[in-house]
């Protein structure tokens with residue numbers, strides 16, 4: 001399997017503190033993410049989605065197989081990836097203002113201070129939070145906090161954006177808004193997104209392809225191409241026959 | 257914005273507190289004036305307050321206050337300088353924590369005042385001895401709160417910073433230390449009160465150099481007006497109140513972001 005911006009090749013992972021006779025969290029997962037695409041990973045709870053994402057982010061080292069970015073095996077945290085986690089309350093830093101949260105990853109890029117300020121305010125404007133620079137994250141609503149996390153990731157201009165169930169803790173209306181936001185920044189920046197979710201609807205709605213994981217230990221149960229036309233629309237796309245059919249197919253694959 | 261509630265509420269609380277204090281003083285006054293308690297044991301509150309007021313502008317007395325505050329400040333600073341780094345180390349390494357647990361459990365129950373005679377033997381009756389004892393007693397809350405603060409570190413916060421490419425030292429400086437800081441400060445706040453208790457206790461027992469305790473010891477004999485002793489007690493109480501008030505105000509200012517302190521309504 002070659003040619004993707006991201007290639008996950010025979011990935012296996014066993015937690016160091018797991019029981020010796022327990023199966024590994026991930027067993028031989030392979031898929032690739034072409035540059036510029038949005039690929040969703042779905043799987044039942046506990047199937048190893050977060051573990052997979054942590055391997056790709058370089059936070060933990062795979063115990064088998066290889067992950068390549070631009071054809072080079074990753075060794076440690078790659079330079080060009082950004083993350084958005086589900087738990088915005090814990091991944092934004094409460095002692096920093098909104099602007100400082102967005103700025104933190106930019107500090108090590110060697111940018112001029114003026115450039116950093118522009119990037120921060122542009123990113124906040126892009127997610128609809130212009131003027132919140134001096135606020136603290138905990139003064140914002142949950143949906144706004146997750147927008148800050150998305151702004152932080154976009155200001156970093158990653159080649160690969162990793163998202164782990166980013167919208168699982170917000171209510172339905174906010175989730176729809178954030179899905180639209182994700183699609184619009186993805187398209188505006190031509191970035192590549194690996195989107196982990198257990199929400200089949202969300203995966204099919206957002207993605208070019210859906211990688212379906214089996215229950216633990218994770219294997220790729222199916223790799224489904226989503227041919228739905230873009231731009232997608234919360235109401236029209238979701239009520240189309242093709243969407244309903246795809247969603248049912250993925251649901252059957254997961255349940256199997 | 258999050259402090260608005262506390263701010264509007266504060267005058268009311270302070271007002272009620274003052275009323276309570278005034279009532280207490282009034283009661284003490286009545287009790288002695290009415291002859292219910294022998295004034296030789298408890299002088300009238302008004303004359304204790306008058307004496308306190310005079311003492312607070314008396315340079316000879318203020319030298320003693322300065323002596324106590326010097327031991328307090330130096331002891332607290334020494335405690336922080338020792339306990340914070342050790343706490344960071346113990347908090348971040350399970351192995352070091354396990355290895356030191358027995359020693360800590362052995363030392364901690366020793367009442368600090370029990371060390372006074374030994375400290376006098378080793379260090380004399382001067383400032384060194386006082387600072388050493390104050391530091392010993394106030395190091396414990398700083399140590400335990402620092403360990404706790406480090407252990408409370410959120411792994412997801414660390415992962416987020418690491419995933420954005422922050423190196424180990426940056427993660428420590430920008431994430432680990434700021435998030436442990438409110439806990440460390442709580443340790444300092446508790447230690448500040450303990451340090452004052454220790455400073456005065458040591459003076460009361462060891463005497464020697466100027467200090468409120470030394471002064472009280474000198475004014476506790478027969479023939480000395482009792483007002484003086486009571487005024488000394490009032491002054492130490494006021495010092496404790498001021499120190500705690502300043503530490504709490506500092507906490508609100510510095511750590512308004514800490515979940516424990518922010519009241520979000």
Ligand SMILES: Nc1ncnc2c1ncn2[C@@H]1O[C@H](COP(=O)(O)OP(=O)(O)OP(=O)(O)O)[C@@H](O)[C@H]1O
Pocket residue numbers: 015016017018025043044045046047048049050051052198216
């Ligand atoms: N620190 C750990 N030590 C040992 N086992 C772990 C650890 N973390 C996770 N696991 C195990 O690894 C497997 C995969 O966990 P993971 O969190 O990746 O699943 P997930 O698909 O993200 O689940 P969810 O949908 O609930 O978020 C689970 O069986 C879990 O119990």
Ligand SMILES: [Mg+2]
Pocket residue numbers: 049050051165
């Ligand atoms: Mg997960």
